[in-house]
Amino acid sequence: MKHQKEVFEQSRDREYFAIWWEMGTGKSLLLLDTIKWLYLKGKIDGVIIVSDKGSYLNWTITEIPKCLRGIRYRVETYVSGKYTRDLVGEDDTLDIVVMNVEAFSGDRAIQYANLFTCSHYTLICVDEATSIKSIKAERTKKLISLARRCDYRRVMTGTPITQSPLDVFAQCEFLKSGCLGYKTFTGFRTDHAVMQRMSFGSRSFDTIVGYKNLDSLSKKLEPFSSRILKSERLDLPEKIYELIYVEQTLAQRQLYEDLKTYAMSQFEQGLLTTSSAITTVNKLHQVNCGHVKLDDGTTVDIPNNRIPALLQLLDKTVGKVLIWCAFQRDVELICAALNAGREKPAVHYYGKTTTQERAEALRSFQDDSRVRYFVGTAATGGKGLTLTVATTTVYYSNSDSAEDRWQSEDRNHRKGQQNQVTYFDIIVPKTVDEKILKRLKQKEDLAFQVLDEFREFIS
Numbered sequence: 001m002k003h004q005k006e007v008f009e010q011s012r013d014r015e016y017f018a019i020w021w022e023m024g025t026g027k028s029l030l031l032l033d034t035i036k037w038l039y040l041k042g043k044i045d046g047v048i049i050v051s052d053k054g055s056y057l058n059w060t061i062t063e064i065p066k067c068l069r070g071i072r073y074r075v076e077t078y079v080s081g082k083y084t085r086d087l088v089g090e091d092d093t094l095d096i097v098v099m100n101v102e103a104f105s106g107d108r109a110i111q112y113a114n115l116f117t118c119s120h121y122t123l124i125c126v127d128e129a130t131s132i133k134s135i136k137a138e139r140t141k142k143l144i145s146l147a148r149r150c151d152y153r154r155v156m157t158g159t160p161i162t163q164s165p166l167d168v169f170a171q172c173e174f175l176k177s178g179c180l181g182y183k184t185f186t187g188f189r190t191d192h193a194v195m196q197r198m199s200f201g202s203r204s205f206d207t208i209v210g211y212k213n214l215d216s217l218s219k220k221l222e223p224f225s226s227r228i229l230k231s232e233r234l235d236l237p238e239k240i241y242e243l244i245y246v247e248q249t250l251a252q253r254q255l256y257e258d259l260k261t262y263a264m265s266q267f268e269q270g271l272l273t274t275s276s277a278i279t280t281v282n283k284l285h286q287v288n289c290g291h292v293k294l295d296d297g298t299t300v301d302i303p304n305n306r307i308p309a310l311l312q313l314l315d316k317t318v319g320k321v322l323i324w325c326a327f328q329r330d331v332e333l334i335c336a337a338l339n340a341g342r343e344k345p346a347v348h349y350y351g352k353t354t355t356q357e358r359a360e361a362l363r364s365f366q367d368d369s370r371v372r373y374f375v376g377t378a379a380t381g382g383k384g385l386t387l388t389v390a391t392t393t394v395y396y397s398n399s400d401s402a403e404d405r406w407q408s409e410d411r412n413h414r415k416g417q418q419n420q421v422t423y424f425d426i427i428v429p430k431t432v433d434e435k436i437l438k439r440l441k442q443k444e445d446l447a448f449q450v451l452d453e454f455r456e457f458i459s
Helices: 002-011 027-040 056-067 101-105 108-118 138-147 165-175 185-192 214-224 250-268 274-289 306-316 328-339 355-367 402-409 432-441 454-458
Strands: 016-021 046-051 073-078 094-100 122-127 152-156 193-200 203-211 225-228 239-245 291-293 299-301 320-325 346-349 373-377 390-395 421-427
Touching (some): 002 225, 016 027, 027 122, 056 073, 056 094, 108 138, 138 165, 185 193, 214 225, 274 291, 328 346, 346 355, 421 432
Parallel strands (some): 016 152, 073 094, 346 373
C-alpha cells in the first residue's frame, strides 16, 4: 500500500526506526521487507524479533513464511529457556530468532541473544514495544543492553502510549541512547510531566498530575518514527483479517489428546455418526477455549492461555470491540475477566441475557463511552443488530455454522460504518481451530463433510 511503500523507502537503511502503526495497517510487512532489503544488500545475516506471548507465534507460523519467500532463511523460536539449536552464521542463510519477551525476566534469554549477536550482523526488533515501556524494569534494561550489540534496531506497536506520554522514553532508549536529547529519564520527565508533591501520613512523594510540552516531544520523535492510524488510510481494504495464535496449557494438551484418541477409536470401529463427529469437534474446540462440558451436563473450566491472549490483544486495540463466541461459557469467562475489579466495560448478549438486558446492552454499547466491549454468541447476536460503533471484531471461538460467522461479521460492517473493520481469530495452531476456520472461510457448514474427512480433520 502507498504508506508502506513511502515509509519503506524512507526507513529501510536507517540504523534505528520506530513503527508506531495501528493494527491492520501493515507494519509486519514493512519490517520484513526491511529485513529482506538489508539481507540482500549484505548488511545483515541475523534477526532477533522479540514479541509478547500473544504475538510471537504469529511471526513463525504466518508472517515470516508469507513475506520472506525467495530468500534462504531458517527460524528458531526461543521461549522461556526452550529452543532446539544455536544459530551460528556460517553460511549465506538469514538466521532469525523469535523470542518471547517474558523470557528476558531470567538470564538465559539474554545470554542466548548475546551469543547470537557475536556471530551475526544483526537487526533486532521489539514487537508490541510497550512491553518495554518501564525504564526501570529488568527486562527493559536487558533489551536496551542487547540493542547496543546490534547493527539495526526497530520497535513496533500500534499504541506507543498506553498510559502516559512517558511510555516512549524506554522505547527510544532501546533505539539509540539519547536520541530524544536526554541523558536520563529524570530529565525527560522534568520537561514533559507536571509533578506535584503529595503527603500520605508521615510520608511525602512526587506524583505526576499532568503533562506538558507534548508538541515539542512530537517534533523530537518525527525524524526516526512513523505514526499511521487506520482512519487516515483510504487505501486499506474494507475488511482486514488477522490471526492470533495461542498455545495449549499442559492440562488442555492432555485432555485434547485423550479425547482425540477416544474419538479415533470410535471412528475406526464405525461407531461415529455425523452428529457425534460434530459433537467431538466442538468438544475439542471447547477444550482449546478453556472448558469442557461433561456427559452429565456440568461444565469444567481448564487452565488456558486464551483469555490472557484476548486481554493482551484488547490492550492493543483502540475504540469499541465486538467479541463473538461459539459457547455460552466463553461469554461468561470473558465478561468475568473484563469486568473484574473495575467499572463494567463489557456487556453480554447470549442465551442467558434477558430481553431487558439485551436492550440495555445494545443501548449502552452504542451510546455509553464507558462500555467498550460487546460479548456475545454469534448464534444469538449475529443477526439483525447494528453495532457500527465498533471497528474491531474478535472471534474468541467459532461455531460450526457458516451463516453465524458471516452474519456476525456484518454487525459492524454495514451502512453507517465509516472505517475499515479488522477481524481477529484466536486459534490454537495445528488443531481443530484451524480446520473449523478454514471451513467457515469457504462458507461451508461443518456438518456437510466432517464424517468423510474426520481423520484428517482432527489429526
